[in-house]
Amino acid sequence: MKKHRYIILLGIVILVFLAGNLVYPKYIKSIFPQFWDIPFRLGLDLQGGTHLLYEADLSGIEKADYSTAMEGLRDIIERRINLFGVAEPVVQVQEAGDSHRLVVELAGIQDTNQAIKMIGQTPFLEFREQKSEEETQQILDKRKELEGKTLEEMEKIENWQLGLEDPYFKPTALTGQYLKKAELEFNQNTGNPLISLQFNDEGAKIFEDLTSENVGKILAIYIDGVPISTPVVQEEISGGNAQITGNFTLDEAKELVRNLNAGALPVPIKLISQQSVGPILGKISLEQSLKAAIYGFLAILLFMVIFYRIPGFFASLGLLIFVAIVLALFKLIPVTLTLAGIAGFILSMGMAVDANILIFSRMKEELKQGKSFLISLQEGTRRAWPSIRDGNFTTILVALVLFAFGSGFVRGFSFTLIIGNLVGMFSAILITNNFLKCFIGNKIEKLKWLLG
Amino acid sequence: MNINFLKYSKIYYIFSGLLFLAAIFLIFIFGLKFGIDFSGGSILEFDFNERPENKIIQDKLNEFNLGEITIQPTGSNGVILRMPDINEETHQKIIQKLEEISPVQEKRFESIGPSVGKELRQNTIILIVVSFLLLLIYIAIAFRKVSRPLFSWQYGIISIIALIFDILISIGVLALLGKLYNVQFNVPIITALLTILGYTINDKVIIFDRVRENILRSRGEDFETIVSQSLNQTLARSLSTGFCSLLVLISLFLFGGETLKYFSLILIIGIIVGTYSSIFLAAPLLVFWYRRRHRVE
Numbered sequence: 001m002k003k004h005r006y007i008i009l010l011g012i013v014i015l016v017f018l019a020g021n022l023v024y025p026k027y028i029k030s031i032f033p034q035f036w037d038i039p040f041r042l043g044l045d046l047q048g049g050t051h052l053l054y055e056a057d058l059s060g061i062e063k064a065d066y067s068t069a070m071e072g073l074r075d076i077i078e079r080r081i082n083l084f085g086v087a088e089p090v091v092q093v094q095e096a097g098d099s100h101r102l103v104v105e106l107a108g109i110q111d112t113n114q115a116i117k118m119i120g121q122t123p124f125l126e127f128r129e130q131k132s133e134e135e136t137q138q139i140l141d142k143r144k145e146l147e148g149k150t151l152e153e154m155e156k157i158e159n160w161q162l163g164l165e166d167p168y169f170k171p172t173a174l175t176g177q178y179l180k181k182a183e184l185e186f187n188q189n190t191g192n193p194l195i196s197l198q199f200n201d202e203g204a205k206i207f208e209d210l211t212s213e214n215v216g217k218i219l220a221i222y223i224d225g226v227p228i229s230t231p232v233v234q235e236e237i238s239g240g241n242a243q244i245t246g247n248f249t250l251d252e253a254k255e256l257v258r259n260l261n262a263g264a265l266p267v268p269i270k271l272i273s274q275q276s277v278g279p280i281l282g283k284i285s286l287e288q289s290l291k292a293a294i295y296g297f298l299a300i301l302l303f304m305v306i307f308y309r310i311p312g313f314f315a316s317l318g319l320l321i322f323v324a325i326v327l328a329l330f331k332l333i334p335v336t337l338t339l340a341g342i343a344g345f346i347l348s349m350g351m352a353v354d355a356n357i358l359i360f361s362r363m364k365e366e367l368k369q370g371k372s373f374l375i376s377l378q379e380g381t382r383r384a385w386p387s388i389r390d391g392n393f394t395t396i397l398v399a400l401v402l403f404a405f406g407s408g409f410v411r412g413f414s415f416t417l418i419i420g421n422l423v424g425m426f427s428a429i430l431i432t433n434n435f436l437k438c439f440i441g442n443k444i445e446k447l448k449w450l451l452g
Numbered sequence: 453m454n455i456n457f458l459k460y461s462k463i464y465y466i467f468s469g470l471l472f473l474a475a476i477f478l479i480f481i482f483g484l485k486f487g488i489d490f491s492g493g494s495i496l497e498f499d500f501n502e503r504p505e506n507k508i509i510q511d512k513l514n515e516f517n518l519g520e521i522t523i524q525p526t527g528s529n530g531v532i533l534r535m536p537d538i539n540e541e542t543h544q545k546i547i548q549k550l551e552e553i554s555p556v557q558e559k560r561f562e563s564i565g566p567s568v569g570k571e572l573r574q575n576t577i578i579l580i581v582v583s584f585l586l587l588l589i590y591i592a593i594a595f596r597k598v599s600r601p602l603f604s605w606q607y608g609i610i611s612i613i614a615l616i617f618d619i620l621i622s623i624g625v626l627a628l629l630g631k632l633y634n635v636q637f638n639v640p641i642i643t644a645l646l647t648i649l650g651y652t653i654n655d656k657v658i659i660f661d662r663v664r665e666n667i668l669r670s671r672g673e674d675f676e677t678i679v680s681q682s683l684n685q686t687l688a689r690s691l692s693t694g695f696c697s698l699l700v701l702i703s704l705f706l707f708g709g710e711t712l713k714y715f716s717l718i719l720i721i722g723i724i725v726g727t728y729s730s731i732f733l734a735a736p737l738l739v740f741w742y743r744r745r746h747r748v749e
Contacts, residue, residue: 113543281559292708346708347647357696390658410643
């Protein structure tokens with residue numbers, strides 16, 4: 001039995017050595033520069049940053065192509081953000097019911113407004129073909145009918161919405177989704193800037209079909225819903241090259257090329273939710289939560305040593321090891337630490353020591369009956385175990401539900417609480433008890449007051 | 453030490469009843485201020501170089517026709533604005549407008565559109581329902597073995613009553629805090645309330661478990677004595693379990709900053725109320741029900 005005890009102690013020492021150095025690798029790095037140096041991952045609320053939620057308008061797209069369109073959207077926005085120079089941006093596609101969304105997380109960003117503009121400004125390029133004369137006439141007639149009327153009067157007319165449609169052009173399948181690249185060129189005769197477009201294979205095919213169907217007609221190029229150029233198709237064009245010869249200045253043309261290359265969005269998007277935390281508030285929150293953790297830790301230390309003396313001291317040591325192990329796990333898993341996560345960690349710290357308290361109070365009962373210290377400890381642990389197990393179990397149970405069904409705050413809190421609870425049971429029972437067995441034994445029995 | 457806990461049962465009932473009524477009263481009178489994560493809307497938090505009167509801020513914002521705005525001063529120069537959901541453009545215009553009063557340092561901006569708000573609300577309801585169901589299953593399993601002299605389901609119902617009491621008192625306190633300090637009923641608070649459930653159910657289970665153990669060992673003592681004896685045995689445990697958790701939560705309340713302040717306060721209140729209700733509500737109810745049943749028989 002005794003040998004067993006010291007093997008566990010050795011295991012704990014190794015574990016603590018590794019965990020401690022993982023958490024704070026500064027010293028060991030000076031001896032072994034190869035030692036892992038994993039940083040903590042801080043959430044947006046602690047380092048400052050922006051969480052943006054966009055909703056994509058997929059109404060113009062076949063259902064089968066939804067996921068391709070969303071992936072295209074994600075890639076393009078990712079590219080855009082990379083131009084902006086944000087470290088490790090997160091861009092994710094998310095489905096919620098019928099809506100398709102894009103989550104964008106930008107950490108440590110200073111100017112959120114600029115970022116939003118940049119994401120939103122990305123031009124939406126599309127080609128539109130002419131409507132038939134009949135359709136055009138219908139819309140124009142409707143417009144005449146609506147002329148000079150107030151909105152209320154208009155709503156009484158049949159099919160009044162028709163009058164609001166573009167009378168001349170209708171959307172086609174060809175959009176910026178299929179754009180491979182855009183280039184600035186100059187008209188060889190006039191010297192005016194023009195933009196050449198190169199489509200990918202799929203886009204080239206669509207373009208070929210479109211041009212063949214529309215020979216002699218106009219195929220209009222729209223950017224963000226505004227017609228930029230309305231060239232007449234002379235012949236079927238294969239190979240996927242097109243030109244925009246709009247009325248733009250050199251600077252405008254340059255910007256357009258840059259924006260088109262950065263990615264024309266395959267579908268329009270709309271910002272539906274935003275959460276931004278300034279870097280200052282992030283820093284303050286981090287400091288405050290760390291302060292709460294440290295004071296909470298010290299309060300426990302003080303309480304345990306005053307009320308439980310030597311066992312309390314070892315329980316405090318156990319708690320210190322608990323903290324090192326949990327923090328090391330946060331780095332290894334890795335857990336993104338948010339305010340909620342730190343709160344979960346702090347609460348689990350309290351719960352971990354509560355397990356010790358349960359053991360110690362049972363142990364005292366046994367000591368009163370005149371049993372030896374080691375026997376009392378063993379008995380106390382055995383009898384306290386069901387309470388510890390059940391207490392942690394119900395908390396973990398609820399935390400699991402919170403983690404599975406919650407989002408944001410809820411998940412951050414419950415995840416660290418679960419980790420903390422699991423490690424807490426381990427440290428209270430295995431580590432603290434083993435310390436007590438190894439370092440105290442029965443020698444101290446005569447000094448009962450030291451045992452609290 | 454042997455305290456006769458059940459001697460003053462009537463006083464506990466009256467006290468608990470008053471607390472319960474007070475909580476309901478507070479909830480009805482003041483209502484709950486739902487956070488934007490439920491109702492949709494936006495929050496803008498910033499510091500002024502020199503904070504003006506609320507009235508001046510209100511005047512500046514009037515032209516935006518935002519509807520209902522609450523302006524809440526925070527810290528020495530900070531302000532928290534709660535408004536309906538606004539877009540990025542309006543957000544920038546508001547900042548510009550406020551800059552006219554005094555330079556503004558923006559700290560936080562959140563805007564949740566109606567569709568996202570609705571979803572969060574639905575998700576939270578699912579979360580609550582699943583937690584309750586799971587807790588009920590747990591209660592059913594935990595009391596499966598306790599079937600004398602009351603049925604298992606009676607133990608279960610009493611613990612559910614006590615849990616409802618815990619939650620309701622906590623929400624009552626929240627309603628009061630909402631009135632006094634504009635504290636919002638939001639996702640962190642829901643998280644705290646559900647955590648309380650998981651935490652305090654355990655107290656009840658352990659006391660009832662002890663009652664069961666003592667019944668098996670009893671040599672003809674009456675039920676009331678056994679319950680009282682069980683309470684005495686579990687008292688030290690009930691008081692000491694929560695203690696270190698309370699210590700860290702108090703630290704979180706005092707130093708943890710704005711977001712965690714009321715989250716931890718609700719947890720503190722819930723844990724205290726939960727400990728109280730296990731001893732002074734659940735146990736007396738057990739005896740009460742036992743007596744009624746035996747009188748009928």
